[in-house]
Amino acid sequence: MATFLGAIGVPHYTKDGKLYTGAMHKDASGRLMTGKFHTANSQFLFHTRNGIEGIKGVKGKLIATSPSLERMTDLINKYFYSTTFYLEPKNDKEYSVYNKKGLLSDLIVVKKGGRYRFQQL
Numbered sequence: 001m002a003t004f005l006g007a008i009g010v011p012h013y014t015k016d017g018k019l020y021t022g023a024m025h026k027d028a029s030g031r032l033m034t035g036k037f038h039t040a041n042s043q044f045l046f047h048t049r050n051g052i053e054g055i056k057g058v059k060g061k062l063i064a065t066s067p068s069l070e071r072m073t074d075l076i077n078k079y080f081y082s083t084t085f086y087l088e089p090k091n092d093k094e095y096s097v098y099n100k101k102g103l104l105s106d107l108i109v110v111k112k113g114g115r116y117r118f119q120q121l
Contacts, residue, residue, distance in 0.1 A: 012045040020045055029101045030082040047079070064118040069095070072109055072116045079118075 012020045014034065023036035024045060033042040063079060066072040069087060076085045076097060087095040087109055095109040095116075110117045 010047060012047065014043050014045065026081065029104070030080045030084055030099050032081055061120040062117060063120055066116050066118075067114070069109075069116060072118060076107075076109075076118055 012024070012032065014020050020034060022034060024032050025035060025038060025042070027033050027038065027042075027044075032045045034045060035042045064072070064075045066075055073085065073087055076087075077083050080099075082099065084099045086098055088098055090096050090108075093111045095111075097104045097107040097109065097118075106120055108119050110119060
C-alpha cells in the first residue's frame, strides 16, 4: 500500500469538513484516506469541505469538466491520485467509471453541451 503526502497546493478535508494535513494512503479502490496505513479509523478525504455530500447522495455533484474523453480520463486519475481508472460507454451520452476493482457506481461521466462532465451521484 502506498503512502502519500498529498498534492502540493490542494487541500484535503475529512467528511466533517475539517482540513487534514497528515499522512495519507489509498484504499483498495484507489480513494485517498487518512493515515499512513489503513486502520479501522481511516477516513476518506475530499478536495472540498462539503465532499461528503456527494457520498450521501446529492445527485450530479460536478467534480470536473473536459472537452475530450481522453482528458477526462486523465482528470479522473489525477483526482484519485491513480492511474487505474478508465471509462466505458453506457450509451451515447453517458460513461461508467471503472478501476481495477470494477465499477464505481456513485460516479459517472456525462456528455453535455459538447463537454464531458465528471459527476458524483
